[in-house]
Amino acid sequence: MGPVNVGLDIGATKTLGLVVDDAGAIRAEVREPTEPGAEGVLRTAARVFEALRAETGAELTGAVGVGIPGLVDTERGAVKHAVNLGVNGDWLHLGDLLADRLGVPVVVENDVNAATRGAVAMSGEDDLVYLSIGTGLAAGLVLEGRLRRGDHGAAGEVGHIPVDPNGVQCECGQRGCLETIASGSALAAAWPSGDVPPAQALFAAARAGDTKAVAVRDRFAAGVASAVRVLALAVDPRTIVLGGGVAHLGEPLRVAVADALLQQAASSPFLASLDLAGRLSVVPSDYPVAAVGAAMLGR
Structure with missing residues (x-):
């Protein structure tokens, strides 16, 4: 060897x-x-x-x-x-x-x-944001080939950006953080599913036409899209890779988030010009x- x-x-x-x-x-x-x-x-x-x-x-x-x-x-x-x-x-x-x-x-x-380093190896891109959608929501940043940790190690903690002053209390002590909308734990709370992983159960129910499931899925996808938008507007990476436990959904997750990004850009020629949906990919579930x-x- x-x-x-x-x-x-x-x-x-x-x-x-x-x-x-x-x-x-x-x-x-x-x-x-x-x-x-x-x-x-x-x-x-x-x-x-x-x-x-x-x-x-x-x-x-x-x-x-x-x-x-x-x-x-x-x-x-x-x-x-x-x-x-x-x-x-x-x-x-x-x-x-x-x-x-x-x-x-x-x-x-x-x-x-x-995982961000692994995404660089997988994609061959050295200017990317890796958005991990797991129990929490956090990003890794490799900008022009350099990993950005931040002065306090908090670079990419996008899950703790508050977006809803009337939202639920987050583990971090703030209220209405993105993580309370767009994470695996948020999905589990919004769509309890027994033995099946909540993300799989939710997307399957939405695909089968369950109107409540469609609403829950779309709110989740809009939350992930908001995280993508914040990261893209902050550091403008060449590519954005979705990973973490929820990303085992694969292509259906990418499509849902891309659709949400397109809807968010529909009224903004500026956002539309950035083509965030087109920069999005998802880690293969077996990688x-x-x-x-x-x-x-x-x-």
């Missing part, structure tokens, strides 16, 4: 590990349920890494890239406020702790930023964009 890179995408429910070669091809893939808490996260990551070693039969001595939710200090390889993982309070020095267990260097990045991006960190 030639030169390879290892990436771990640590999420609230699962940790996905990949071995990716220099051409971007996936050579091995392992997924395990994530154990909660600092020790659980470390144990899960180590288990996935050892399983990748076993599957490839390779030593995997290069640096491991890790994408993880929360506030990440990339210089120190530390994370905090990864609430869904049970990592709260003080900084968890994940990079050092994991490097000790694995015996290789570890590079840590916020999961959305890691593990965050884990691929994490693997690129280790190069």
Whole structure:
């Protein structure tokens, strides 16, 4: 096996590990349920890494890239406020702790930023916004080839732009944030669906002509379109890629958001001239964009 890179995408429910070669091809893939808490996260990551070693039969001595939710200090390889993982309070020095267990260097990045790097690799574009529609709503920005984190690490936190003063209280403490309209958790609240993922259930019901489902879908799509519009007007990227758990819908999601963008631009020649709908794409449902991006960190 030639030169390879290892990436771990640590999420609230699962940790996905990949071995990716220099051409971007996936050579091995392992997924395990994530154990909660600092020790659980470390144990899960180590288990996935050892399983990748076993599957490839390779030593995997290069640096491991890790994408993880929360506030990440990339210089120190530390994370905090990864609430869904049970990592709260003080900084968890994940990079050092994991490097000790694995015996290789570890590079840590916020999961959305890691996925943004994966979107760059996937699209070949180096000027893009990656909009992650998962439990929350957040964007990664690569502008002219450079990742923009922001002075406080808050670049792309578009989900916390308030758009409805009469809206529901957001986790962040503000009221009526975009995230309360245009996220996986907002969909789950608006369209409870039992065992089926809410986004799949909602779009299927809307496709079947359920008028309430059509209204809920269109409000959601308009919220995502508003996030796209804000990002495009702020940094004017060449392309906008939709990702995150809800993006597993694939083309129906892109079409719904593109339609909402066209409606929003109908009364504005200025907006229409920007062709936001035409700049939109969606991550293929079988492409593990965050884990691929994490693997690129280790190069």
